[in-house]
Amino acid sequence: MHKPLHTISLRRRLSNGLALGLITLAALVVTVPLFLILGTVIYRGGSGLNWAFFTQIPKPIGEIGGGMANAIMGSVMLLAVASVIGVPLGIGAGVFLAEYGRNKFGNVVRFTADVLNGVPSVIIGLTAYALVVVVQKHFSLLAGSVALGIMMIPTISRTTEEVLLLVPQSIREAALGLGIPRWRTILSVVLRTASAGIVTSIMLAFARIAGETAPLMFTAFGNQYWNISLNQPTAALPLQIFAYSVMPYDQAHQQAWTGALVLISMIMLTVIVFRFFASRGEIKGAS
Amino acid sequence: MQTMPEHRPSGSSEKPDEPATSEPALASSEKLKVVPKSRLGARENVFADQVFRGIVVLSALAILAIVGLIVFELLRESRPSMAKLGFRFLVKQIWDPVAEDFGALPFVYGTLVSSIVALILAVPLSVGTALFLTELCPRWLRGILSLLVELLSAIPSVIYGLWGIFVLSPFLRVYVEPFLARYFGWTGLFSGPKYGWGMLAAGVILAIMILPIIASITREVVTAVPRVQREAALALGATKWEMLRMAVLRNARPGIFGAVILGLGRALGETMAVTMVIGNRPEIMRSLFAPGHTLASVIANEFAEAATPVYFSALVEMALVLFVVTLIVNGLARLLIWSITRGMPARALA
Numbered sequence: 001m002h003k004p005l006h007t008i009s010l011r012r013r014l015s016n017g018l019a020l021g022l023i024t025l026a027a028l029v030v031t032v033p034l035f036l037i038l039g040t041v042i043y044r045g046g047s048g049l050n051w052a053f054f055t056q057i058p059k060p061i062g063e064i065g066g067g068m069a070n071a072i073m074g075s076v077m078l079l080a081v082a083s084v085i086g087v088p089l090g091i092g093a094g095v096f097l098a099e100y101g102r103n104k105f106g107n108v109v110r111f112t113a114d115v116l117n118g119v120p121s122v123i124i125g126l127t128a129y130a131l132v133v134v135v136q137k138h139f140s141l142l143a144g145s146v147a148l149g150i151m152m153i154p155t156i157s158r159t160t161e162e163v164l165l166l167v168p169q170s171i172r173e174a175a176l177g178l179g180i181p182r183w184r185t186i187l188s189v190v191l192r193t194a195s196a197g198i199v200t201s202i203m204l205a206f207a208r209i210a211g212e213t214a215p216l217m218f219t220a221f222g223n224q225y226w227n228i229s230l231n232q233p234t235a236a237l238p239l240q241i242f243a244y245s246v247m248p249y250d251q252a253h254q255q256a257w258t259g260a261l262v263l264i265s266m267i268m269l270t271v272i273v274f275r276f277f278a279s280r281g282e283i284k285g286a287s
Numbered sequence: 288m289q290t291m292p293e294h295r296p297s298g299s300s301e302k303p304d305e306p307a308t309s310e311p312a313l314a315s316s317e318k319l320k321v322v323p324k325s326r327l328g329a330r331e332n333v334f335a336d337q338v339f340r341g342i343v344v345l346s347a348l349a350i351l352a353i354v355g356l357i358v359f360e361l362l363r364e365s366r367p368s369m370a371k372l373g374f375r376f377l378v379k380q381i382w383d384p385v386a387e388d389f390g391a392l393p394f395v396y397g398t399l400v401s402s403i404v405a406l407i408l409a410v411p412l413s414v415g416t417a418l419f420l421t422e423l424c425p426r427w428l429r430g431i432l433s434l435l436v437e438l439l440s441a442i443p444s445v446i447y448g449l450w451g452i453f454v455l456s457p458f459l460r461v462y463v464e465p466f467l468a469r470y471f472g473w474t475g476l477f478s479g480p481k482y483g484w485g486m487l488a489a490g491v492i493l494a495i496m497i498l499p500i501i502a503s504i505t506r507e508v509v510t511a512v513p514r515v516q517r518e519a520a521l522a523l524g525a526t527k528w529e530m531l532r533m534a535v536l537r538n539a540r541p542g543i544f545g546a547v548i549l550g551l552g553r554a555l556g557e558t559m560a561v562t563m564v565i566g567n568r569p570e571i572m573r574s575l576f577a578p579g580h581t582l583a584s585v586i587a588n589e590f591a592e593a594a595t596p597v598y599f600s601a602l603v604e605m606a607l608v609l610f611v612v613t614l615i616v617n618g619l620a621r622l623l624i625w626s627i628t629r630g631m632p633a634r635a636l637a
Contacts, residue, residue, distance in 0.1 A: 008526060016526035023423060026415025027432060033495045034439045037450050092346025100340060109347045112354050118617035120556025122583045123606045130360040150353055181332040183339030211443020214558040214587050238445045245449045260446045271441045275434060
C-alpha cells in the first residue's frame with residue numbers, strides 16, 4: 001500500500017510523460033494558425049483602413065483609393081433578407097422538434113436538418129441558382145438571400161430545440177395548469193424564457209453565413225456599384241475579397257486584406273457576444 | 288409565422304376579444320375562485336392550437352422540402368450530362384469543354400487526396416487538443432483555449448484562402464517543400480516543381496479548417512465517457528496516459544471516429560479556400576506539390592465559363608456526386624457519434 005509512484009517502471013513513466021507532453025503540444029500547435037491568420041489580417045488589413053473604405057465604391061483597377069461601401073451594404077442586406085427567410089422557419093422547426101417532435105417524424109426532421117447542415121454550401125448555391133436565378137433569368141440579391149437563408153435553418157432549428165428543452169417542464173405545466181392554451185404557453189412562456197438562447201442561435205447562424213462566398217457566386221454574383229433592389233445582382237464583402245485576391249495587382253490585394261479585416265471583425269464580434277451569453281448560462285451546449 | 292408577434296403582448300393578454308373582464312387573465316386566475324376560462328372559447332382554443340401546430344409542422348416540413356428540392360434540382364440539371372456521357376463520366380480523366388467531353392475522375396481524386404492529407408494533419412492535433420481540454424487543462428485556461436479553437440471555426444473560408452495564397456503558399460515553397468523533397472522525395476509524393484500552392488497547400492488549409500469541428504466533437508464524446516471508468520483505471524494503478532488510453536480513448540473510439548468522419552465531410556465540400564490554393568488543374572499527379580482540382584472547386588471555378596448546356600450539366604453532376612458522398616459520410620458520422628453520446632457509456636453514467 002505504501003509504494004508510491006517510484007515503483008512504476010521507468011518505461012511507463014517515460015511513455016506517460018511523453019504522451020502527456022505531446023497532448024499539450026498539440027493544444028499549443030492548434031492555436032498557432034489562429035494567431036498567424038488573425039495577425040496577418042490585422043497587420044496587412046489595418047494599413048488600408050480609412051474612411052474611404054467604408055464610404056466609397058470600388059475604383060477601376062489602376063486607380064488608387066476606393067472602398068467597399070457597396071459590398072458592406074450588400075452583405076448587410078443579404079443577411080437581412082436571408083434572416084427573413086431563415087429565422088422564422090428555423091425557429092418554427094425548432095419549436096416543432098422540441099414541443100411536438102418526440103416521435104418518429106421528429107427524428108426524420110432532426111436527421112434531415114443534420115443532413116442539410118452537412119450539405120456543402122456550393123451545392124446550396126447551385127440549388128438557389130436553379131430555383132431563383134434560372135426562373136428570374138438574372139442574378140439577384142434575392143437569390144443570394146435564398147441560398148444564405150437555407151443555410152441558416154438547420155443551425156437555428158437545432159439550437160432552438162436545445163434551448164427550448166432546457167426550459168423546465170414545470171414551467172410549461174404551470175402555464176397549462178392556469179388554463180392557458182398550448183400555443184399560447186409555447187409563444188408567451190416557453191419561447192419568452194428561452195429568448196436569449198434563441199437570439200444567440202440566430203447570431204451563431206449569422207456568423208456562419210456572413211463569410212460564405214461560394215453560394216453567392218451563383219446567386220448574388222457581385223456588383224461594382226450600389227444596388228438596393230432585390231432583383232439585381234449585388235456586391236458582398238466575401239465576393240469582393242475573393243475577386244480582389246485573385247487579381248494580380250498589389251492595390252487589389254491591399255483592398256482584399258482590408259476587406260478581410262472588416263469581415264472578420266464583424267464575425268468575431270458576433271461570436272464573442274455569443275460566448276458571453278453562453279457563459280452566463282443562458283444557452284448551453286450549442287455547437 | 289406572422290402570428291408570432293401579434294400574440295406576444297407584454298402582460299399575458301390584453302386582447303379585446305372578451306370585453307367583460309378588464310383585468311389580465313393571469314391576475315384573475317390568481318384568485319382561484321373560478322377555474323379561469325381562457326380568453327378564447329374552448330372550441331377556438333382547439334382551433335388555435337391546431338393552427339399553431341400546423342405552422343410549426345409546416346416549418347419542419349420546409350426542411351424536408353428543401354433537401355428534397357436540392358436532390359430534385361441536382362438530378363434534373365445533371366440529366367443532359369448523364370444522357371451524353373453516361374457512367375463513363377465517373378471514371379474518365381478527360382476534361383475538354385470544347386469537345387464537350389468530361390470526366391470526373393481527376394476531381395474525385397483531388398477531393399479525396401486533399402481531404403486525406405487534411406485528416407492526417409488534423410486528427411492527431413485535434414484529438415490531442417480535445418484530450419488536453421478535458422483531462423489536463425487547468426481550469427483557468429480551459430475557457431480561453433476552447434474560445435480560441437472556436438474562433439478558428441468562425442474564420443470565413445475566403446479569408447483562409449487569402450491567407451493561403453499570400454502567407455501559407457510562399458512559406459511552403461521556401462521552407463517546407465524543399466525539406467520534404469530532400470528527405471522524403473524518394474516516396475514520389477514530394478517531387479517536381481515547387482510552386483507553394485497545389486495539393487499540399489490545399490491539404491494544410493483544410494486541416495486548419497477542420498481542426499475545430501473534430502476537436503469540439505471529440506471533446507463532447509470524451510466528456511461522455513463515465514467518470515467511474517477513469518477512476519477504475521487509476522485505482523488499478525494506471526498512469527494518467529494509461530488511463531486515457533485504456534479507459535477514455537477505448538470507450539470513446541467510435542465517437543472520435545465519428546468526429547473524424549464529420550471533419551472529412553467538411554473537408555470534402557469545402558470550396559473557396561481550396562479553389563484559391565490548389566492550382567485548379569484537372570490532372571492526376573502522384574506528387575503532392577503538383578496542382579490539382581476538387582469537385583467543389585471546379586464548380587465554383589468554371590461555373591461562369593460553362594456556356595453550353597452539357598458543360599453546365601457536367602458541373603451539376605459533379606455537385607450530385609459530391610452531395611451523395613457527403614451524405615454518406617455525414618450519415619455515418621452521425622450514427623457513430625450518437626452511438627457514443629446516447630449509447631451505453633452515457634446511459635451507464637446516468
